[in-house]
Amino acid sequence: MSSTAPHHVRLGDNLDVLPELDGPFDLIYLDPPYNTGGRVVTAYDDARDDWSAFMAARLAQLPRLLATTGIVIASIDDREIHHLRLLLDEYLGADNFVGTVVWDGSTINSAHLLSVSHDYLVIYAADLAALQASGTRWRQERPDAEMVLAAAADAWSTAGGDRAEAQKRFRAWLAPRRATLPRGLTEYDRIDGRGRLYRVSDPGAPSVQKGRSFRPLAHPVTGQVCPVPKRGWRMNDASMDRMLAAGMIEFGSDHTTQPKLKRLLADNATAVPRSVFRQEREGARHLASIPGAGEFPFPKDADVLARWFDTVTVPDARILDPFLGSGTTIEVAMRLNATDGGTRHVTGIALDEGGTVEDVLAPRLDHCEQVYGDQVSLSREEAAAPTVAA
Ligand SMILES: C[S@@+](CC[C@H](N)C(=O)[O-])C[C@H]1O[C@@H](n2cnc3c(N)ncnc32)[C@H](O)[C@@H]1O
Known part of the structure; x- marks a missing residue:
């Protein structure tokens, strides 16, 4: 069992919660609604009238929270990646763009013309020049x-x-x-x-x-x-x-x-990680194997996040996830801590949409506490009514 302080979940709209947080965070993982307009996701509100405005208000808060050696990883797909890149260029600086990783997994949506099987991890550094000057080298297991x-x-x-x-x-x-x-x-x-x-x-x-x-x-x-x-x-x-x-x-x-x-x-x-990788999506199957956890649309894949979190951070990293959803980020940190004795600590913000907290997040975190030994504290923000508009 690792001796990390309890991971912390704040319930509420991240727009309200982010200003109350203190950094610095070594890694900010963003997995916002992809804005598929309900074509794919039904259990939480995936659509935003003005996605860029919704995100801008939240991303504007990141620089204050990011460590000088910090990294931002954002999951996104084709629908909004171009807007996300512009926003991250604006708030984190175009010079700090590290790269876009393409994750080719199982088919996400089929159409008559193109069967889409990939989405992206967009990576920025708080200060890319300093990161490079520090001699930091990212390494991953070579596939096979x-x-x-x-x-x-x-x-x-x-x-x-x-x-x-x-x-x-x-x-x-x-x-x-x-x-x-x-x-x-x-x-x-x-x-x-x-x-x-x-x-x-x-x-x-x-x-x-x-x-x-x-x-x-x-x-x-x-x-x-x-x-x-x-x-x-x-x-x-x-x-x-x-x-x-x-x-x-x-x-x-x-x-x-x-x-x-x-x-x-x-x-x-x-080897230095490659910008394209293929790996079947196992997030939903894994979530279904957790006792008591209900369904959640497209939970992220814990193995994929574990590999990238491990690549870009140190074992005592402070991690922020403003779109915690079903809690994959906390499970990943716990799993990595249990594997290498690290003390990674996650602060997550969860909007209690569609019963997700009670039906999915809470049972998952209970289960993970038992399996990995790290503890989680969960606090509801009085002021933060679950508003989803920007
Ligand atoms: C793509 S999902 C994240 C999935 C998560 N990474 C996982 O593996 O379970 C987006 C999540 O952001 C949540 N969300 C949407 N608007 C939010 C807001 N303003 N504040 C906090 N969470 C929000 C949604 O309820 C949904 O759970």
């Missing part, structure tokens, strides 16, 4: 890396630790998948004497630099020295010693070939 590593581990164990046999088995598994897996993954097709999946890379320094090692290496079988790259090795003598000790240098069959560097997939299983 886990599956490839598991196949290599399986080949290693079924081959009883015989390196050549394990490599043969692994390559037999890989062969029919080479065409569909990314090349960056299929390059990892060698298994070493410790069962590690790796590829080899050029050991030579790209340019002549002080400190690079030029030391000749003796071949482990013939004892004779191997060729040294023209501009020296990529590393200095001390790093070369560490790599030799860790078995990260691959020698050829004799001293006539230049040794190569080994790159382990296990060390490279993450």
Whole structure:
């Protein structure tokens, strides 16, 4: 159980509640009504006469609440993304636009001309230049890396630790998948004497630099020295010693070939996230599995939010969700806290529309408290009648 302060849910119109909040928040997640005009959503009022005005009044409050290193992620679809971008450019600054992520999930609405299956995560930083200057690097698990590593581990164990046999088995598994897996993954097709999946890379320094090692290496079988790259090795003598000790240098069959560097997939299983990903939408199915929770139209997918929240924030992040809906954001924070011992804390604002709080949000949060151990406090704002107009 993590020791985070209780997550806090404020009931009411976020227009009334936002001015009462104190920041700074490290992440503000926005999942506003998509304004489908009731074509898709029926349980809460998804339509706004003037969506931009409705949103502008709320987005105007974000800069005050966002930490200087903060991030805003907004879910939206094609209907309002262009308006949302203009509004976020206005309130957060066009220079702070990080990018638009396209989530290709299951079909949302079918039509005779185009079956729409995607929506977006629009990402802004409070100060993109400062974020970049700080050396921050976002990383995510490379899609399929886990599956490839598991196949290599399986080949290693079924081959009883015989390196050549394990490599043969692994390559037999890989062969029919080479065409569909990314090349960056299929390059990892060698298994070493410790069962590690790796590829080899050029050991030579790209340019002549002080400190690079030029030391000749003796071949482990013939004892004779191997060729040294023209501009020296990529590393200095001390790093070369560490790599030799860790078995990260691959020698050829004799001293006539230049040794190569080994790159382990296990060390490279993450990468900078890509702007398009495909993942089936599981939000509704997941919500239906929670005891006592009623239906809610298009709850966000907890796995997807968990991946992006984890990517852009630290484990003690303060998170604000002004459109809490069925409470996915709180479940995600609890789940991440339980996984990594973090102390993420969510403040959510929920409009009690159509019985959502009693029928969906409260039972879901009760369930999550029991499963993950974090606590939630829920307070009703006297002044905040559930008005939905801007
Ligand atoms: C797209 S849904 C959010 C879904 C949520 N992310 C989830 O996974 O359950 C939009 C939500 O915003 C709520 N909402 C609409 N206007 C609001 C307002 N003025 N203040 C607070 N919430 C509002 C709606 O009731 C609805 O629950």
